[in-house]
Amino acid sequence: MERINHLKSKAVFWANSNPKKFFFIGFSVVILSAMGNIIYEILNPTSEGLVVPNIPTSNFIGEEEIYNIGKEQKERILKELEEYKIKRNEVGLNQQDSARIEFLFKKLNILTNGY
Structure with missing residues (x-):
């Protein structure tokens, strides 16, 4: 050592x-x-030649599929807002319901206008 x-x-x-x-x-x-x-x-070349590894990528989502996903989300939001409207007319809304409605309106605005 x-x-x-x-x-x-x-x-x-x-x-x-x-x-x-x-x-x-x-x-x-x-x-x-x-x-x-x-x-x-x-x-001593390898039998495969130059091997370039595959880059892991997510599946490609086309523009039409993105539009359909947004459309489905809008439909779900509108359906949930309709349920809250019925609940408001029958029983009334609590604070959690109001917060959820506000969140849904913001989400719907983002999906509709993009901001």
Whole structure:
């Protein structure tokens, strides 16, 4: 262990005293390994060639489907508002119902006007 620490400190001292040589050797190793990898790939090609992995994506939703989804949401909101209208006429509304109605109106406005 002591020998390893001694070699490590010696290598760090050499790298600090000779930075140009250190970076030259480092870049040489990187370039040679890249060249070796390229040569290996040329001489031993894989049967599939270059394989590009698939990018996970969600299913494409067309413009018409988006319109239909918005239309369905509008219909559900209008149906729920009709139910609250009937409830208002029969029993009356409480504070939670009023908050829900306000939320539904805002949601309907967003779906109708886009803001």
